[in-house]
Amino acid sequence: MATLIIAESAIFTIFVVAYLFYAGKSLTGPTPREVLNAPIFFSICLLSSSLTIHFATKFLEQGRRGAFLGLLSLTILLGGLFLYGTGREWYRLIYEHGLTVSTNLFGTTYYSLVGLHAFHVTAGLLMLSIVLLFGVAGRVGREQSSRVDVLSLYWHFVDAVWVVVFTVVYVVAR
């Protein structure tokens, strides 16, 4: 998983570099300053889901199944909230500001970078949900904790990437 994360980091690096390279180079509007609002609440949701998955795996190691399942569900809920936030923001951008991939360079790079991240969140949510299903069915015990740990590593990575994406999109290149 560590090697996969390195590979994924390289992919994200390229997209971040492209975003920064093209920041402010759009020939037509809308610009990020006009249309972007930092999604602070949803970011907090995603970042705190890192905490919940961390404690979930801790509880699994201790064999406390109920607490594990509860925190796992909370993680999925928080991740889902974040996705909902992204979806709402995109809806607003598309229908109120007319910003799509083909509008200008900002649109192209913004949707690709944030979309790539959202895709990873979706993939993570799918994997977490599968674990939850198995957990509810009583198939996830202490002996699987190292596997769940690997999955949580991925989820931490997705969160860490969001810190970078958030900084780049909503702070640096505003």
Place this chain on the structure above:
Amino acid sequence: MSPDAMAIQAAEVDAGRTLVQVLHEWVTTVDHKRLGILYVLLALMFLLIGGLEAIIIRIQLMRAHNDFVSPQVFNRMFTMHGTTMIFFVVMPVMFGFANYLVPLMIGARDMAFPRLNAFGFWLTAFGGLLLYFSFVGGNGLYGAGNAPDVGWFAYAPLTSRAFSVGHSTDFWTVALLVSGFGSIATAINIITTVLCLRCPGMTLNRMPLLAWLNLVMAALVILAVSPLTAAQVMLSVDRYLGGHFFDTQAGGSAALWMHFFWIFGHPEVYVLVLPAFAFASEIIPVFSRKPIFGYPAMVAATVCIGFVGMTVWAHHMFTIGMNSAANAFFVLTTMIIAVPTGIKIFNWLGTIWGGKIQFKTPMLFCLGFLFQFLIAGLTGIMLGTAPFNWQLGNSYFVIAHFHYVIVGGIMFCLFGAFYYWFPKVTGRMLNETLGKLHFWLFLIGFHLTFDTMHIPGVLGMPRRIYTYEPARGWDTLNLIITAGAFIQGFAILIFVVNLVFSCFRGAKAGNDPWDAWTLEWSVSSPPPSYNFASIPTVGSRRPLWDRKHPEDPDYRYE
């Protein structure tokens, strides 16, 4: 049970099965040895196809104003030749050897993730299939030409919708995307295997150089192929969602694609060449009857190449007009990378020096490699100097340089590896007479083609032209180049004949035909599916030497 008895038993089991059962077993296999063989067979198939494309290119350029193929077909041929040779010949064949040899050499029973391994192989195979399906499906609705014709590095804006209608470029993109995921999967597997599955006593310091070099190669794959994947996604966004990443009319940048491509493209050279170094580092000591000279320096140089290799990419881009600071930086890093490479060459020479050299076919190919790789490196230093590059960039001099690396360096090592490990894989020796014929013919053909190719480059012949005016002094040279290409093609056919013939009729090899020192030679040929009945324990860099010479084992000196 003795190895012979096991072989007989295996043959009996084989005889009782139908063809469908055998095929089914190969398709569903997760055994690292079978997957290794599948990789190599896939690569050999594409080698023949890519070679045919090279021959078509050479026939077209044989004389001025030739019309063997149309300009459009010519563009497709050089694009497909480059893409095929890099992504579907050299990469899979290197992965194949890594798959087969790394677990055997480090005393493991399989790769770390056998199913991921199979997944990686099939992604690569279907990626290649997709690329060639473009001949059928690339037309799209436009009747606009089939196979990709944008060059193997597909510079913008050639790849934009306006200049590349139809789906040919998309087939190229998706093929590389798919096989790229396969490469990343295999790289993850190799790294995990080397780091986690070494047998007791096999410290990193005692690991065979082949495993070390493949470890660095896998790390480079992860860092290099991922940017290509990202760039291909961007290109698809441009082509299908109307994005503007590489669309200069909307403020996008064609140079950014070049940067992204070469951030992949240059480390890729090291991805291809490091496994070739690995073969040389195993073969040269055995046929010089000496342990490798300067093992720690070899490892350090390899890791150094890995790091510096990531910082030299823009020396492919001197001619696009970067600022002088960037030019100076990339000239400097390019010069620096010559140092570890030079260390390696000196270490191989040091290994040969004073050894009892046996001129068997594998050794012959490695000696050819040493000489040719040196020349390739020297022209590389010439091209790595920005002013020289401004003069000769995009000329046939560049073509001659990188074919010297890939054919003269990598392919020669690869052929050496085939002759060296074929007995282990099949249990039979490759025919030595045919092997020597293959070597000498290929050597002559190679030098005829690629030595000569430098000259039209210096005379100003640009790459990728489908024909040229007579009386520029290029005609005779091009004829010689084409003649050499045919000799090489003929040598390859001899090689294929040798492979098929020796597979069924070759002399029995036994477990250890070369009196070698690494663990793969301690098991039967071909190795049993579980590799080692009991996991070996090693005490030095040459475990088999210790076993054969208990009176004077290596671990006394390490």
